[in-house]
Amino acid sequence: MIISPTALAILLLGSSTFGAARAQDPAEYHVEIRDGQFAAGCNPFKVAGYNGWELVEAAAGAPVTFGANLPEGMSGPELVRTQLQQAAAAGLNTVRAWVQPVSPQYALQDAPGGEFNEAAFQGLDYLLDEARKNGMRVILSLTTNWSPTGGVPQYLNWAGSSDPADFYTSSQIKEWYKELATEVTSRVNTINGRVYRDDPTILAYDLINEPRCEGMFM
Numbered sequence: 001m002i003i004s005p006t007a008l009a010i011l012l013l014g015s016s017t018f019g020a021a022r023a024q025d026p027a028e029y030h031v032e033i034r035d036g037q038f039a040a041g042c043n044p045f046k047v048a049g050y051n052g053w054e055l056v057e058a059a060a061g062a063p064v065t066f067g068a069n070l071p072e073g074m075s076g077p078e079l080v081r082t083q084l085q086q087a088a089a090a091g092l093n094t095v096r097a098w099v100q101p102v103s104p105q106y107a108l109q110d111a112p113g114g115e116f117n118e119a120a121f122q123g124l125d126y127l128l129d130e131a132r133k134n135g136m137r138v139i140l141s142l143t144t145n146w147s148p149t150g151g152v153p154q155y156l157n158w159a160g161s162s163d164p165a166d167f168y169t170s171s172q173i174k175e176w177y178k179e180l181a182t183e184v185t186s187r188v189n190t191i192n193g194r195v196y197r198d199d200p201t202i203l204a205y206d207l208i209n210e211p212r213c214e215g216m217f218m
Contacts, residue, residue, distance in 0.1 A: 027135050030200045040200075047203075049094030049139075050087060055080055056098060057106035059130075060123025065103070080130055088134040094203060096139040097127060099184055100150025107149050112158045112176045116183055122190055128201050129191040137203035142181060144209035152208070165213045181205075 029041035038045040054065040058079045065075050071082060087095065100108050101120055108120045131138050144151040145164075152167045159166060159173050167173055185197040185205075196202060 027132065028200060031137065031203050045093075047094050047137075048092050049096065049137075050092060051096045052083065053098045053141075053144075053209075054102060055083070055095070055127050056108075056120060056123045057101035057103045058123070059126040060101070060106055060120050062101075062103055062106055077126060077130075080127055084130050084134045084136055088136055093135065094137045094139060095131065096141060096206065098144065098147075098150065098209070099124065099140050099142050099180075100144070100147070102144075102147040102149050102151070104149045109150070109154075109180070112155075112179075114179055114183070121187065124187075125189045125191050128189060128194075128196075128199065132192070132199075132201045136201075138201055139204050139206055140184070140202060141206035141209045142184065143177070143207075145211055146209070168213065 026040040026043045026045065031038050031040050031045050033039075038047065054062070054067055058065050058075050059077055061076050063075055065079070071079075074082060084095070101123070106117070106120050106123070108117050108124075109115060110117065128138055143155075146152075148154055148157075152164060155167055155173045155176060156162065156164070158176065159170055161170065187196045188194070189196070189199065194201075
């Protein structure tokens with residue numbers, strides 16, 4: 001097929017215009033720190049968000065959640081879509097979510113050593129993709145001090161320990177935690193094909209929620 005110079009110019013112009021439009025979309029840039037301030041592309045980024053600690057299990061299809069069921073009585077993917085849409089409409093741009101579901105039946109890990117629940121992971125894929133669609137960023141908390149599922153108590157139970165300080169000092173627990181971090185950051189989203197570590201939707205990783213060396217629910 002022969003393309004005339006005029007048609008070629010139109011194609012190139014269209015491609016250039018589309019590329020410029022994408023380049024101006026702050027959601028396509030990783031949030032960076034410049035001169036002590038957050039920025040996305042050429043735009044300043046001011047965090048305004050909320051906390052959703054059961055969104056992964058909701059996205060994975062949980063019929064009931066204990067603390068994230070707002071609007072009341074709603075759960076499942078509909079809850080995730082509705083929350084993100086309403087948050088974006090209210091001017092929010094960030095949600096902090098737990099990587100590890102706190103509901104035992106939706107646990108991301110049933111056992112240490114690289115065993116992960118694919119259905120729960122796909123819930124996380126869904127959450128990130130819906131956040132992307134709504135122009136929202138996500139802060140992913142890898143674990144929490146409190147929950148017996150996915151939290152410090154679970155790691156201690158796997159290690160046969162009751163000392164909270166062991167979470168920070170045990171070489172075995174540290175290895176399990178590193179396995180989780182590696183699995184999450186290298187995950188390929190089954191919906192949009194993005195590798196988590198390359199996905200600008202993820203604003204940051206929270207290494208642990210409310211860390212401390214004593215005091216937790218067991």
